[in-house]
Amino acid sequence: MPPTQRGSVRKLASGRYQLRYYDREGERHTGGSFATRSAAFAHYRDVVEPQQRGETPSLPDLTLAEFVDLYLDRHAAVARGTTIDTLRARLRPAIRAYGDERLSALESMSGDLADWRKTLPERSRYGIVSALRQTLAAAVRWHYISENPAKAAGKNPQPPPRAVRPYSLAELDAITDELTARYEPLPDFVAATGLRPEEWMALERKHVDRRAKVVNVVQTVSDSEIVELGKTTRSRRQVPLSRRASAALDRLPARLDTLLLLPSPEGGVLDLHNFRRREWNPAITASGVAKPARIYDLRSTFASNALAAGVTVFELARVMGTSVAMIERHYGALLDGAGAGIAGRLVAHEVAQEQAADEADER
Numbered sequence: 001m002p003p004t005q006r007g008s009v010r011k012l013a014s015g016r017y018q019l020r021y022y023d024r025e026g027e028r029h030t031g032g033s034f035a036t037r038s039a040a041f042a043h044y045r046d047v048v049e050p051q052q053r054g055e056t057p058s059l060p061d062l063t064l065a066e067f068v069d070l071y072l073d074r075h076a077a078v079a080r081g082t083t084i085d086t087l088r089a090r091l092r093p094a095i096r097a098y099g100d101e102r103l104s105a106l107e108s109m110s111g112d113l114a115d116w117r118k119t120l121p122e123r124s125r126y127g128i129v130s131a132l133r134q135t136l137a138a139a140v141r142w143h144y145i146s147e148n149p150a151k152a153a154g155k156n157p158q159p160p161p162r163a164v165r166p167y168s169l170a171e172l173d174a175i176t177d178e179l180t181a182r183y184e185p186l187p188d189f190v191a192a193t194g195l196r197p198e199e200w201m202a203l204e205r206k207h208v209d210r211r212a213k214v215v216n217v218v219q220t221v222s223d224s225e226i227v228e229l230g231k232t233t234r235s236r237r238q239v240p241l242s243r244r245a246s247a248a249l250d251r252l253p254a255r256l257d258t259l260l261l262l263p264s265p266e267g268g269v270l271d272l273h274n275f276r277r278r279e280w281n282p283a284i285t286a287s288g289v290a291k292p293a294r295i296y297d298l299r300s301t302f303a304s305n306a307l308a309a310g311v312t313v314f315e316l317a318r319v320m321g322t323s324v325a326m327i328e329r330h331y332g333a334l335l336d337g338a339g340a341g342i343a344g345r346l347v348a349h350e351v352a353q354e355q356a357a358d359e360a361d362e363r
Contacts, residue, residue, distance in 0.1 A: 007044040009037050016077050019044055024052055033077030047143060059144050064106055065099035071138050081223040090131035093120065106136075107145045110152035122159060129156045161330045165297045166304035167191060171289045178283035183275075185248040186262060187298060192245035194302030194320050197295060199235070201270045202226045204259040208249065214238040215245075217321065221269055235321040303331050 007021030012033070017040045020030045034040040046059055062070065068091050076084050097116055098106060113132075120128055133150040140148050167175070172187045179186065190200055193215055202219035209216065217237050219226050229236040249261070258267035264274075276295065284293045299320070306316050317324045 007041070007048065009034075009040040011037075012077070014077060019048075021048060033074050035073060059142070061102045061104050062144065063099060064101050064103065065095050067103060067139055067144065068095060068099075068135060071135050075138075080227075087131050087134070090124075090127050091135060093128050094132045103139055103145050107147055107149050110149040113150055113153040117153060117156075126156060126158050164300050164304060164331060165292065165294070166301040167289070167293075167297060171287075171293075172301075174287035174289055175283050175293075178286040179279055182253050182265070183262070183279055185251040189245050189248035189262075190295075190298040191301040191305075192242045192248065193239050194299050194306070195239065196220075196235075196299060196321075197272055198222070199321075200262055201260075201272065203261045205261060206259070208241065208261070210241070210246070213241045213246075215241055224269055224271070226269060234323070237318065237321050239319055300330075303327070307331060 007019055009017050009019055012018055014033075017034045017037050018030065019034070019040045020028070021044060022028050034043065050058065068088075072084055072088060075087070079087075098109075098113075101109070117125065117129055129150060133148060133156065136145070136148045136150050139145045167187070172191055175187050176184050186200075193200070195203070195215070195217065198221040199217050199219075201221045203215070203217075204219070207216045207218065215238065217235065217239060218229055220229055220235065221227075252261060255263070255267065260267070260269070262270060264270045272295070280295055284291065303316060303320065306319070307313075311319075313324055313327050317327045320327070
């Protein structure tokens with residue numbers, strides 16, 4: 001059996017530090033993300049070494065606010081900045097209510113957390129509680145507490161999805177007429193491809209293959225920067241380029257100062273908040289299209305039209321870069337009316353089979 005070791009620390013490309021060590025069975029472990037080399041060695045001393053000796057680690061009894069800072073700092077090594085910002089925002093209500101509570105005290109307060117959960121806004125409750133459960137799950141993994149009180153407080157059901165709001169062709173035309181020339185093609189293109197805002201904002205000319213009639217989604221916008229999607233991520237995909245989508249691309253103003261298809265006026269990545277305030281909201285008001293009318297509803301328009309055209313849930317999930325479960329959750333009402341269309345396609349297939357059989361008999 002190898003002797004207990006101090007472990008080693010290496011610096012990552014991000015500038016943070018990672019701990020490496022062998023356990024008592026000689027198996028090598030690599031992981032963790034720490035702001036300093038000293039913090040990595042302290043984690044080895046306070047957590048890993050006691051575990052090597054079969055002991056329960058003795059860790060400082062942090063307050064919830066202190067642990068949130070620790071968790072977000074470590075999680076930032078593997079998560080995007082936008083994810084960390086979202087988590088931080090969702091954790092603020094818990095910090096306001098319980099930020100000064102020690103984790104040891106909070107561990108026995110599942111009943112209090114259940115009462116607190118009822119006071120949260122209905123549409124925000126799921127995200128707020130999910131963020132707290134996720135954070136305290138890390139506290140359990142790192143041995144600051146033995147049980148997750150937010151999970152023990154009870155189930156955290158998702159709220160019902162927002163009603164699907166697809167645009168009609170008349171509404172798309174009305175919005176298009178009110179947008180400035182540089183963004184006039186945007187509603188038609190996005191409604192015909194179903195791209196997320198962070199995807200169409202990162203789209204370049206080279207990603208459009210006119211011959212194959214597809215759009216290659218390989219980039220996204222994160223923290224106002226364009227980043228490559230991982231080759232194994234579901235979001236990296238090919239989207240069919242329909243006639244309406246191609247026509248919209250043909251109407252884009254020619255620009256030589258940028259590779260982006262839908263850039264900001266200066267040629268860089270579009271600021272969605274500014275676009276919504278300066279272009280989209282005034283166009284919606286001027287067009288007379290009924291509100292709410294979100295930019296994201298263009299994606300719902302694509303899903304609605306695809307399902308009406310007989311595209312299967314599995315195909316749609318792949319094209320939209322999401323899961324079948326998400327399609328069924330958000331567009332379940334549209335799927336309920338798909339039975340007649342499915343029956344029609346089955347009948348057509350049966351007729352084709354019968355005709356083929358008759359022709360074979362005649363030969």
